[in-house]
Amino acid sequence: MGSNPHKHLARVEVDSIYGGPLPFPLCQVAEDCLESFLQLQADLARAGGRLVLSDLFRPYYLQEELKRRKPRLALAPLRSFHCAGRAMDVTLGAVGLEYPRLREIMAGHHWFPLLSGREPWHFQRTRDVGPGRRFTSVAEAVRWVSNDR
Numbered sequence: 001m002g003s004n005p006h007k008h009l010a011r012v013e014v015d016s017i018y019g020g021p022l023p024f025p026l027c028q029v030a031e032d033c034l035e036s037f038l039q040l041q042a043d044l045a046r047a048g049g050r051l052v053l054s055d056l057f058r059p060y061y062l063q064e065e066l067k068r069r070k071p072r073l074a075l076a077p078l079r080s081f082h083c084a085g086r087a088m089d090v091t092l093g094a095v096g097l098e099y100p101r102l103r104e105i106m107a108g109h110h111w112f113p114l115l116s117g118r119e120p121w122h123f124q125r126t127r128d129v130g131p132g133r134r135f136t137s138v139a140e141a142v143r144w145v146s147n148d149r
């Protein structure tokens with residue numbers, strides 16, 4: 001129908017590992033995370049670093065493709081915070097800050113790495129997802145931004 005498959009997303013300008021700004025459609029966050037994202041960028045800059053990403057928002061079809069290529073590493077789209085516009089993969093070597101400092105600044109804006117300690121570059125914003133929160137599940141958060149499913 002030519003309608004946008006996505007909603008409730010805000011476009012951001014952020015450096016990427018690809019040698020320029022993160023391209024569309026990756027360069028989007030859930031609209032209710034925009035303020036936190038912008039403050040995070042500003043705080044990292046104030047601390048002498050900069051936010052550089054390889055991934056942010058991932059459309060449903062891209063996550064499906066990733067899941068096909070890396071079935072053991074990638075999550076199904078309805079389980080991925082990336083598909084909800086609530087996760088980012090930080091290019092750690094380009095940030096210019098020690099990891100503990102990065103984590104501290106991230107945490108100040110409610111972006112956290114996985115509890116498992118796997119994928120230390122992956123930060124997600126979980127505070128609105130879970131029992132009694134804004135979204136009861138990741139799937140619900142994904143559906144809020146995506147008309148695909």
Ligand SMILES: [Zn+2]
Nearest residue numbers: 087088089122
């Ligand atoms: Zn990730």
